[in-house]
Amino acid sequence: MLEKIWHFMLFRFMRARKALEKIADLLGPAHFTEDMLLLLLDGMGLMFLISRRYRKNIEGFEGKYVFRSVDGSFAVSATFRNGKMKVKRGELDGPNITVNFKNSHALMNFLFSPKPDVLGAMLNQDVVLDGNLNYLYKFAYMANHVRLKGPELLEG
Amino acid sequence: MGLVTLKDIRLKEYGLGDRELLKGLRDSAVRAKPEVCIERARYITRYYKDNPEGGEPAIVRYAKAVNHFLSNKEPLFFDGNLLAGTTTSKYFGAPVYPEFTGMTIWPELDTISARDKNPLKLSEEDAQMLNLDIYPYWMEMNVLEKTREKYKNPAPMKLFERIVFFLASKAGCISHTVPCYRAVLEKGLDGLLAEASKKEKAVRGKGTLSNEEQSSLAFYQAARIALEGIKNYAWSLSKKAAELASKERDPGKKANYEAMAAVCARVPARPARSFREAVNALWIAQVAVHAENINMAISPGRLDQILYPYYKKDIDNGTLTVKEAIDLVGCLWLKLNDNTNLVPETAEELFGGAGTVPAVTVGGVDVNGKDAVNDLTYVMLRVTELFKTRDPSMNARYHYEENSREYRDRVAEVIVNTKSVPAFHNDVVDIDVLGKHGATLEHARDYAVIGCVELASAGRSYDASSSIMLNLVSVLELALYNGRRPVTGDEVISFESGDPASFTGFEMFRDAFQKQLAWVIDKAVDLNNMFGTVYQEILPTPLLSALFEGPMESGKDLIFGGALYNASGATHIGFADTVDSLNAVEKAVFIDKICTFAELQQALKADFKGHEKLHAWLVNKAPKYGTADPVAVRNSQALVAYLHQLYQGRENYRGGKYRPGFWSMTNHAGQGKLSGALPNGRMASRVFASGITPASQAAAEVDACLKAVGGLPNDCIPGGEALNLKYPRVDAGDPEDIKKFGSAVEAYFQSGGLHVQFNIMSYDMLIDAKKNPDKYPELLVRVSGYSAYFKDLNDAMKDEIITRTAYDVRTGKREEFPEEHRDMLPFEPA
Numbered sequence: 001m002l003e004k005i006w007h008f009m010l011f012r013f014m015r016a017r018k019a020l021e022k023i024a025d026l027l028g029p030a031h032f033t034e035d036m037l038l039l040l041l042d043g044m045g046l047m048f049l050i051s052r053r054y055r056k057n058i059e060g061f062e063g064k065y066v067f068r069s070v071d072g073s074f075a076v077s078a079t080f081r082n083g084k085m086k087v088k089r090g091e092l093d094g095p096n097i098t099v100n101f102k103n104s105h106a107l108m109n110f111l112f113s114p115k116p117d118v119l120g121a122m123l124n125q126d127v128v129l130d131g132n133l134n135y136l137y138k139f140a141y142m143a144n145h146v147r148l149k150g151p152e153l154l155e156g
Numbered sequence: 157m158g159l160v161t162l163k164d165i166r167l168k169e170y171g172l173g174d175r176e177l178l179k180g181l182r183d184s185a186v187r188a189k190p191e192v193c194i195e196r197a198r199y200i201t202r203y204y205k206d207n208p209e210g211g212e213p214a215i216v217r218y219a220k221a222v223n224h225f226l227s228n229k230e231p232l233f234f235d236g237n238l239l240a241g242t243t244t245s246k247y248f249g250a251p252v253y254p255e256f257t258g259m260t261i262w263p264e265l266d267t268i269s270a271r272d273k274n275p276l277k278l279s280e281e282d283a284q285m286l287n288l289d290i291y292p293y294w295m296e297m298n299v300l301e302k303t304r305e306k307y308k309n310p311a312p313m314k315l316f317e318r319i320v321f322f323l324a325s326k327a328g329c330i331s332h333t334v335p336c337y338r339a340v341l342e343k344g345l346d347g348l349l350a351e352a353s354k355k356e357k358a359v360r361g362k363g364t365l366s367n368e369e370q371s372s373l374a375f376y377q378a379a380r381i382a383l384e385g386i387k388n389y390a391w392s393l394s395k396k397a398a399e400l401a402s403k404e405r406d407p408g409k410k411a412n413y414e415a416m417a418a419v420c421a422r423v424p425a426r427p428a429r430s431f432r433e434a435v436n437a438l439w440i441a442q443v444a445v446h447a448e449n450i451n452m453a454i455s456p457g458r459l460d461q462i463l464y465p466y467y468k469k470d471i472d473n474g475t476l477t478v479k480e481a482i483d484l485v486g487c488l489w490l491k492l493n494d495n496t497n498l499v500p501e502t503a504e505e506l507f508g509g510a511g512t513v514p515a516v517t518v519g520g521v522d523v524n525g526k527d528a529v530n531d532l533t534y535v536m537l538r539v540t541e542l543f544k545t546r547d548p549s550m551n552a553r554y555h556y557e558e559n560s561r562e563y564r565d566r567v568a569e570v571i572v573n574t575k576s577v578p579a580f581h582n583d584v585v586d587i588d589v590l591g592k593h594g595a596t597l598e599h600a601r602d603y604a605v606i607g608c609v610e611l612a613s614a615g616r617s618y619d620a621s622s623s624i625m626l627n628l629v630s631v632l633e634l635a636l637y638n639g640r641r642p643v644t645g646d647e648v649i650s651f652e653s654g655d656p657a658s659f660t661g662f663e664m665f666r667d668a669f670q671k672q673l674a675w676v677i678d679k680a681v682d683l684n685n686m687f688g689t690v691y692q693e694i695l696p697t698p699l700l701s702a703l704f705e706g707p708m709e710s711g712k713d714l715i716f717g718g719a720l721y722n723a724s725g726a727t728h729i730g731f732a733d734t735v736d737s738l739n740a741v742e743k744a745v746f747i748d749k750i751c752t753f754a755e756l757q758q759a760l761k762a763d764f765k766g767h768e769k770l771h772a773w774l775v776n777k778a779p780k781y782g783t784a785d786p787v788a789v790r791n792s793q794a795l796v797a798y799l800h801q802l803y804q805g806r807e808n809y810r811g812g813k814y815r816p817g818f819w820s821m822t823n824h825a826g827q828g829k830l831s832g833a834l835p836n837g838r839m840a841s842r843v844f845a846s847g848i849t850p851a852s853q854a855a856a857e858v859d860a861c862l863k864a865v866g867g868l869p870n871d872c873i874p875g876g877e878a879l880n881l882k883y884p885r886v887d888a889g890d891p892e893d894i895k896k897f898g899s900a901v902e903a904y905f906q907s908g909g910l911h912v913q914f915n916i917m918s919y920d921m922l923i924d925a926k927k928n929p930d931k932y933p934e935l936l937v938r939v940s941g942y943s944a945y946f947k948d949l950n951d952a953m954k955d956e957i958i959t960r961t962a963y964d965v966r967t968g969k970r971e972e973f974p975e976e977h978r979d980m981l982p983f984e985p986a
Contacts, residue, residue, distance in 0.1 A: 119503065130314070132301050137260065141265055
């Protein structure tokens with residue numbers, strides 16, 4: 001049952017992408033992208049709260065991430081500490097890695113790709129990284145994992 | 157022919173059909189699906205966690221970790237192979253090296269088993285161990301991040317991480333070299349251990365030690381510890397084989413287990429006495445090198461020379477037959493295929509389909525300059541002909557003054573029958589090139605091929621031949637767009653070398669190009685030297701060092717310059733497209749004034765849309781490398797010489813020079829997809845020509861093509877070159893065809909070419925293979941240095957191989973590309 005709900009949510013989410021992009025055009029892409037990113041990261045943070053299995057990924061892990069556009073029009077940060085994930089608008093000091101997206105479109109493509117691909121995004125120059133790549137690999141694993149194994153994680 | 161006693165050098169009476177053992181083993185190996193193996197990562201990580209950094213030198217700590225792994229490595233016997241030892245704990249495994257590049261698959265742990273390109277099976281349990289236990293330990297500790305930390309995220313690293321300018325493989329490994337396995341066979345590990353102990357004792361005896369002497373002491377200790385690990389692994393294999401023999405009821409299998417138990421009880425600890433002991437000792441040494449170093453192009457070297465004394469002795473005393481020798485060589489070939497690289501899916505775009513490229517070299521001359529071809533050379537050629545497997549990467553040296561025509565034509569015949577292997581190497585030029593770069597004549601004559609096409613004085617020269625892979629087209633674009641590239645947008649990447657629209661002569665553009673080239677090379681070299689320094693601090697290579705000439709004498713690890721010779725290799729992507737673009741600029745803008753530079757820039761930005769007339773001129777009239785056009789000849793030769801001058805002006809972290817080469821693996825396809833339209837008429841996002849090969853369809857006749865490549869200043873190419881040629885039809889049964897084939901190679905070698913490799917396949921066949929991969933499951937092709945199964949390549953790479961110019965072997969004329977598929981050509985609109 002959980003699996004069906006999860007897949008339904010994913011399907012609706014993907015289908016809504018084009019509509020969301022149209023709204024973005026109306027509201028201003030940068031603000032919208034920032035809100036979308038906050039929403040997704042908050043969703044991830046929520047999973048860490050409710051799933052013990054998923055939370056194992058951040059036990060003992062400390063890391064600071066900044067996701068921003070190259071032109072600075074949007075920026076969101078995530079901090080992992082004491083088994084918790086905190087998300088906030090704007091940048092923070094001393095990140096382990098800063099992920100610079102070429103523009104809002106590049107970020108949306110990355111977020112909504114059926115197969116988010118760090119190296120592929122680097123190769124296509126959609127993102128420029130500054131910092132320890134292993135932190136992004138870990139983050140990408142956690143994001144993919146929750147996308148693929150959401151229902152199992154909820155059961156766990 | 158003094159060393160050749162075989163009545164039939166083709167060994168026709170030995171086929172696969174009547175060889176149940178080899179046929180079965182070979183079919184299973186080719187069908188096997190790769191699996192991720194975490195065994196090594198688990199042991200090494202556990203050791204490091206349990207033994208935190210403390211007072212002991214990094215080299216000793218790493219040697220202890222390697223020893224820990226080898227001593228605990230599971231002895232496995234998957235099938236009826238006659239040789240004991242496996243690279244991984246899987247039948248066909250991809251080992252994880254978290255301290256090098258193994259963490260790049262972290263994002264794919266849930267999907268790698270089912271990914272589209274070259275999936276690798278990974279159990280959920282192993283994935284979780286990587287995710288929760290192994291990878292977290294290495295997050296700050298792998299070579300890349302240690303370098304970033306030490307040098308404060310330096311500019312060259314940021315450029316490297318853009319991926320589209322150069323790749324620095326030192327981020328991932330100590331690799332691409334040829335160890336001295338001869339020493340293992342002749343002295344045994346006990347002999348090497350005794351040497352290390354003696355040296356260690358001598359250093360200790362000096363009393364108060366200088367820093368250098370302390371380093372030597374640590375090196376000898378580390379070498380001893382690592383070598384003991386190999387002995388422990390061999391002993392585990394022996395015990396397990398004996399145990400299996402005691403339980404086995406099938407008399408044939410029981411005898412094989414018993415033989416392996418006896419072999420591993422003897423070697424590699426002690427000197428090999430028989431061919432079987434020698435082959436198995438060599439294989440265990442190769443497994444052990446991969447316990448310490450990543451599985452990329454660690455090449456066994458001149459196996460027909462190293463193993464020949466054991467073969468001859470056994471044949472002469474009647475304890476070995478040719479049939480048994482074929483079985484043992486066949487088993488070794490399959491063992492060399494038992495592992496593959498672990499790369500993320502995106503990297504398949506750049507290195508798609510590659511195996512681990514352990515190069516085997518046969519033929520050529522001996523250290524005295526005399527014909528070294530022997531019966532074992534022909535045994536190895538026969539096994540290669542029968543197996544048609546991706547690895548080992550087979551290379552045949554040919555000395556046109558010393559080796560026989562029979563040998564030359566036999567190599568040609570094997571190429572025709574396998575459709576692609578081995579590659580041909582020119583002994584005369586290769587030896588001369590190595591000699592001009594510091595090797596003694598004897599050492600140069602004893603060269604072997606590393607990985608794809610690179611040259612090394614086997615077991616003496618640490619060349620790290622794949623340290624830099626530099627995209628020449630990226631440099632050309634920096635010159636065309638005043639320090640920028642279309643793929644990286646408006647950002648000034650290097651420096652503004654001037655808007656070419658303002659240039660009043662070709663020399664100004666060439667000058668801008670050369671300055672950009674020097675800038676990018678400086679960054680690549682700087683970064684490689686930083687990586688090398690970090691290796692010296694955290695991950696030396698004592699086990700590999702113990703299997704080289706030099707380190708044991710000097711007390712210096714390879715990574716500190718202990719080998720007799722030291723170099724770092726830099727290869728280049730997009731050579732032909734860059735040269736042809738320089739030609740086009742010179743001719744179209746400045747000589748014939750077909751267009752202004754501004755008009756050319758507009759055409760490039762528009763991918764020639766609306767500029768069809770200019771495009772047609774550039775494709776059909778501009779001078780092309782691969783022809784006798786003087787502009788093309790001058791520009792191609794000048795670029796090779798300039799690169800050599802730049803690299804030889806730089807020293808690596810071991811005191812050696814940088815050596816340029818021209819081979820591109822599959823990078824010319826991957827990087828081509830990320831590049832804009834070029835002045836030579838190549839459209840945006842299309843593949844580049846491979847290695848040192850002229851662009852598709854550029855040369856109308858094979859003779860002109862071979863003369864152009866052979867005419868390059870070969871003494872400026874110490875890093876090796878890959879020339880790819882395609883013949884659609886050669887009849888192996890027709891002596892005339894084989895003779896023509898061999899003669900063309902010989903003429904090319906006499907004109908100065910270093911290397912050539914072939915695909916014996918037509919445009920139509922390859923197009924069909926792309927369309928119907930299931931019809932060609934084992935179609936083996938030469939890529940740009942290495943071999944791959946065609947089905948494993950990405951589409952861009954398949955297109956590049958399809959569109960390579962095909963020549964008629966009899967007339968030497970170019971064959972027409974199928975009209976209905978012309979949109980595949982890089983200069984035709986899609």
